[in-house]
Amino acid sequence: MEKNYGLAGNILRVNLTNGTIEKEPSNPSVFKKFIGGRGLGAWMLYHEVPAKTDPLGPDNKLIFMAGPTEGTITPGANKITVTFKSPLTNTYATSLCGGHLGPELKFAGYDGVVIEGKASEPCYLWIDDDKVRIMPAKHLWGKNTHETEDAIRKELGDINVKVAVIGKGGENLVKYACIQTDYHREFGRQGSGAVMGSKLLKAIAIRGTKSIPIAEPEKLAQLTLETYQILANHPKANARKKMGTNELVDGINSLGFMANKNFTEGTSLSAANITGAAMVRDVVFGDVSCYGCNIVCGKNTQVLSSKYGKVRIEGPEFETLTLLGTNTGVYDWEHILRATQIFDEYGVDTMSGGSAVALAMECYEKGIITDEDTDGIKLHFGNGEALCQVAELIGQRKGIGAILADGSLAAATKWGVPELAMQVKGSDFAAYDPRGAKGMGLTYATSPKGAHHMIAPTFGVEIAQNNRFSEEGKAALVRETQFFMAIVDSMALCSSMRFALDLGKQLQFISAVTGWDLNEQEAMVIGERILNVERMFNVREGFSRKDDTLPKRFLEEPLKEGSSQGQVVNLEKMLNEYYELMGWNQEGIPTAERLGKLGICY
Ligand code: SF4
Structure with a gap:
């Protein structure tokens, strides 16, 4: 039989309403038309999720899809996509996540997983090569993202199992909640975590032991070696290896188009405190890589804080640093790392979270909202402690956090100033003005x-x-x-x-x-x-x-x-x-x- 080179061979379809688990053979001619990943996910969503579907209802789907090179030795081929209708924007949405989840799914024998319906009580999906089960997760509901990853690995007795989880942000249907893997890698932006929470699906755990058939293994090895050599000598790749994506801070800030104070400014002298070089000098203590990459842009960081104790995270990468930091006027590691940690533990997108807080700060400074709306939190630009307090409230959906959890456009509309939300179709801007x-x-x-x-x-x-x-x-x-x-x-x-x-x-x-x-x-x-x-x-x-x-x-x-x-x-x-x-x-x-x-x- 002719092999479908590059493909694992099956797409898994799991219906949480009736508990059915089916395997459908991957169709190479459809893959060829869309390559895989984002393209195939878009095609399936278009055909399978009808118009006007409630994004947080059982008819929405989460379509996890890997690509044909994923899990092979192709450098950097580790991004898996999840495609869904967004509860934040009501549009098509797709989100990519690196780390190790996508390759593991291929090793388990699947090119994709489609999650349908809604469970009657909290559960998680356990994919162990050909054995696929829906497991109870009442005992995990209410745990944060990192606790959930640890608990599932302990329960399954394997520290190498790859796990994608939601935190309390997803459970609380924060409209930009994300799905997290490898503790710090996210399917970020348009609310995949809220869709997963709406289905009462706490996690997906994967263990795979199979191999992926390759059409021309020697040619692939040669191309891979050449690429690693190019990357090893490439100045941009080397800057990223050293400083992560924060190598961008200096350039974008000095060119005057970096998000500052809800985009009221495009540059700041204070950004000198949080450049890539400053990060390496002040807070980095180790490197982290995704599967199959010699750039190794992930940075482990820590700060010793008198307020928060030892704050230890991976990142923040450039978009988080900007949207949580410069865009709220906060230019110090202590509060940027702590706010990142809070959003990561709740499983909430740092970019939309930071944008929502930046909007609230502008509204507070202009007197559009007052202490009455913020429960006394002094939401001035630059107040890092307030940033961290509101980050907690968003994850919990409490106080002003309940308003900001619906997104910056919804909050600004409620306050009568939709024009102050820096968004398109309800989704917030990245760092570049x-x-x-x-x-x-x-x-x-x-x-x-x-x-x-x-x-x-x-x-x-x-x-x-x-x-x-x-x-x-x-x-x-x-x-x-x-x-x-x-x-x-x-x-x-x-x-x-x-x-x-x-x-x-x-x-x-x-x-x-x-x-x-x-x-x-x-x-x-x-x-x-x-x-x-x-x-x-x-x-x-x-x-x-x-x-x-x-x-x-x-x-x-x-x-x-x-x-x-x-x-x-x-x-x-x-x-x-x-x-x-x-x-x-x-x-x-x-x-x-x-x-x-x-x-x-x-
Ligand atoms: S470590 Fe960085 S550069 Fe390498 S694959 Fe992951 S995100 Fe990309």
């Missing part, structure tokens, strides 16, 4: 899951080409980057591998692993297909051009200081050009003709 890199404005506006930088991180090219303040040509750049990133995500590749692997090299890896012979043009069509499926999910939910926009702050309020001073985003022209290039109408709806060419029926 789009006024300092105009392509990022279009990226955020058109992302299928709300403001998300990794859908098309164009800022690096914009800086290199010295045209970051221009809107000219950005529609084409964003479109191409979106397609490229869809391939990276669907292969299960860490985005940092872009330092060594252009599209051509990525396709060589796909070919060595699977035997598929894709050229660059064919690959970009797959990327386009994925973007269109994601778009169609949202169109069916009622999203269109009116939702592809940015907060007024980015469109109308010029940055006051720094290297991006005076800049605003002129979005409409870029949007017109982007729709034109995508073959969509000017309402942002894909045309039947374009969908037909991409082989998508609707």
Whole structure:
């Protein structure tokens, strides 16, 4: 029988309502059409979750999907995706997580796991190669993320079992709760943890002992060696190895487009306290890597605090540092590490959590909310203790935390100032102020899951080409980057591998692993297909051009200081050009003709 190279062979379907567990053979021709991971997850969500499904109801699904290179020796091939309808945005959502979970799932014999329905009481899923069971978890409900991982490994008698868990944030349906693995790796952003909590699923534990068939093992070994050598000598990869993603702080801050104080400022002198170099000097005590990577960007950190005792975490990486730190005006390790630890233990996304607190701080400073709303917490920008107090309240859904747990847009709307929520489609911005890199404005506006930088991180090219303040040509750049990133995500590749692997090299890896012979043009069509499926999910939910926009702050309020001073985003022209290039109408709806060419029926 012909082998499906690169694939584990089955997709697991678990229905928590009736307790059924089924294995479906992985279909290589569908994989070829979408590569795997993000692409296949989007296709399955579009077909299996009908329009207007309640994101926190039993009909929503969690579709965990690995990629074909995942679990092989391909460098950085460790990102597994979970795809679902977001309770934060009501849009399509997908979230990627590194670490070791995805490779372990492949070793257990599965390319994906689809979670359906809702359990009658708390449970966890135990995947032990071919033996798959739904286990009771009443005794785990109420535990934080780290306690849950430890308890499950102890219960199963194996410290090497890989576990994905939710904390109390997911149980309490915080709309941006995340799923966590390896203690500090998250499926972050649009609320996968809340969806898992709504299903009363506390965890998924995996042990796998099988191997993955490879089409050309020698070619794969050669490509892998070459890539490791390129990465070992690459200045950017080396900066990341030394400082993690916080190597970005200096550059983005000095170019004046780093989130500061709910995006009221684009730069701060105080950021000098928390640069990558300062982190290495002050708090780093070890390195952490995902499966199969020689960049090793994860940093173990600790601070000895008179208030909080020994605070020991992994990270924070750049987005957390910025959204929890500079965006709340907090520029010290003690409070940034402690706030990260609180959100990690509750299983709550640090970026949306930080954005929600930053919004509340701006509202407090402007007198829109008062001590009465905050239970006396002095929510000024820069108050690190207040940041930590509110982080706890969000995880618990108590006091002002109950309002912020529904997301910054919901909170700002309740307070009568929706324009102060820095979000698109309900999802909060990443660190990069789009006024300092105009392509990022279009990226955020058109992302299928709300403001998300990794859908098309164009800022690096914009800086290199010295045209970051221009809107000219950005529609084409964003479109191409979106397609490229869809391939990276669907292969299960860490985005940092872009330092060594252009599209051509990525396709060589796909070919060595699977035997598929894709050229660059064919690959970009797959990327386009994925973007269109994601778009169609949202169109069916009622999203269109009116939702592809940015907060007024980015469109109308010029940055006051720094290297991006005076800049605003002129979005409409870029949007017109982007729709034109995508073959969509000017309402942002894909045309039947374009969908037909991409082989998508609707
Ligand atoms: S670069 Fe960092 S995030 Fe990416 S695979 Fe390596 S350790 Fe993981």
